[in-house]
Amino acid sequence: MRINNRLAARLGRLAELTEPFTTPLLPTDYAGLFNPLFGREIRGRVTAVDRHDDFTTVTVEPGPGAGRSFTRFQAGQFIGLGLQIDGRWTWRCYSLTNAPELTGDRLHRSERRLTISVKPVPDGTMSTRIADRLRPGRIIRLSAPGGDFHLPDPVPEKILFVTAGAGVTPVMSILRWLDQEARAGGTAGGTFPDVVHVHSERATTPAAPFGDELTALAAEQPGYTLIHRDSATAGRLHAEDIPDLVPDLAERVTLACGPTPLLDDLRTVIPDIRTESFHATDLPGSVDPADLGGEIVLGSTGVTASSTGTTTILDAAEAAGVPLIHGCRMGICRTCVTAVTDGTAVDLRDGAVYGPGEQIRTCCSVPSGPLAIAVN
Numbered sequence: 618m619r620i621n622n623r624l625a626a627r628l629g630r631l632a633e634l635t636e637p638f639t640t641p642l643l644p645t646d647y648a649g650l651f652n653p654l655f656g657r658e659i660r661g662r663v664t665a666v667d668r669h670d671d672f673t674t675v676t677v678e679p680g681p682g683a684g685r686s687f688t689r690f691q692a693g694q695f696i697g698l699g700l701q702i703d704g705r706w707t708w709r710c711y712s713l714t715n716a717p718e719l720t721g722d723r724l725h726r727s728e729r730r731l732t733i734s735v736k737p738v739p740d741g742t743m744s745t746r747i748a749d750r751l752r753p754g755r756i757i758r759l760s761a762p763g764g765d766f767h768l769p770d771p772v773p774e775k776i777l778f779v780t781a782g783a784g785v786t787p788v789m790s791i792l793r794w795l796d797q798e799a800r801a802g803g804t805a806g807g808t809f810p811d812v813v814h815v816h817s818e819r820a821t822t823p824a825a826p827f828g829d830e831l832t833a834l835a836a837e838q839p840g841y842t843l844i845h846r847d848s849a850t851a852g853r854l855h856a857e858d859i860p861d862l863v864p865d866l867a868e869r870v871t872l873a874c875g876p877t878p879l880l881d882d883l884r885t886v887i888p889d890i891r892t893e894s895f896h897a898t899d900l901p902g903s904v905d906p907a908d909l910g911g912e913i914v915l916g917s918t919g920v921t922a923s924s925t926g927t928t929t930i931l932d933a934a935e936a937a938g939v940p941l942i943h944g945c946r947m948g949i950c951r952t953c954v955t956a957v958t959d960g961t962a963v964d965l966r967d968g969a970v971y972g973p974g975e976q977i978r979t980c981c982s983v984p985s986g987p988l989a990i991a992v993n
């Protein structure tokens with residue numbers, strides 16, 4: 618049975634009112650019997666899966682629990698996507714490739730769509746599952762869009778994008794948004810800004826499904842210049858290539874997305890560059906590795922786990938035989954949040970330090986000395 622989305626939104630509000638009468642279950646647990654888009658977590662329905670040589674593009678209709686941030690994200694941000702694989706929820710982040718809602722617009726819930734384009738990576742559990750087996754109709758879990766890879770506000774007059782391989786995906790969202798806003802006279806002032814896009818890939822043109830669209834954009838928007846570099850014949854892109862390709866580099870706001878070595882290289886030439894890497898970043902500068910590591914008392918289980926400072930509390934507890942509740946394992950979904958009851962923990966994402974009574978995410982925190990946490 619499929620309930621239309623306006624009714625679903627009303628039922629969502631009704632659920633808040635009826636919660637006291639359905640405890641210990643939530644009203645959404647009952648509603649989920651009728652519509653799988655209802656649930657304690659934010660869910661979405663896969664409406665299309667388009668497979669190309671390199672990328673698989675997935676279109677998702679967010680469920681009733683998804684707020685406006687799911688369509689009013691900032692172009693360039695990513696989304697968390699959860700799939701049940703071999704009986705276990707697996708989470709990964711993927712850049713959104715669609716443009717966010719047009720400025721000043723208000724999409725009806727039934728019009729909301731999100732797209733991601735996934736390139737399978739060797740041994741990539743999630744990416745290969747999406748590429749090989751994901752079908753329309755599948756219900757997936759979602760976390761709200763996030764990340765700070767986006768254009769500043771107001772939109773700069775001169776922009777440089779540097780992308781390599783799958784790094785083109787967040788920039789596709791930004792370019793689609795700029796194109797949409799320019800055509801509608803929106804945020805970017807009704808004109809497409811001066812954009813140079815240097816893209817590197819082992820192919821003579823950017824891979825489908827983006828190649829044709831980028832070529833068409835270059836033809837239709839005079840402000841957009843695509844410089845495609847075939848790394849199979851021209852070699853890998855290096856930072857020292859950029860000033861030759863973009864002589865007015867110093868006048869441009871630069872965003873780059875690609876493998877970490879390329880981004881590190883680019884920073885030597887463009888210090889204030891905004892970047893998005895395929896891989897997790899290193900420890901924040903504020904964290905001294907010598908301060909990390911310790912014994913972790915796991916609630917009232919009677920078990921003590923151990924971390925050297927590189928093993929998260931979640932991993933350490935599992936290694937000690939105490940599985941903790943978790944979801945994405947990457948700091949997005951908050952499923953793993955629990956309280957510090959004694960000692961100190963450090964969040965590896967930003968170096969923030971947490972003490973007794975404070976909440977931590979066990980999937981991305983480590984002890985800093987002796988630590989005790991609540992175990993639910």
Ligand code: FES
Binds near residue numbers: 944945948
């Ligand atoms: S498991 Fe998702 S935030 Fe920790």
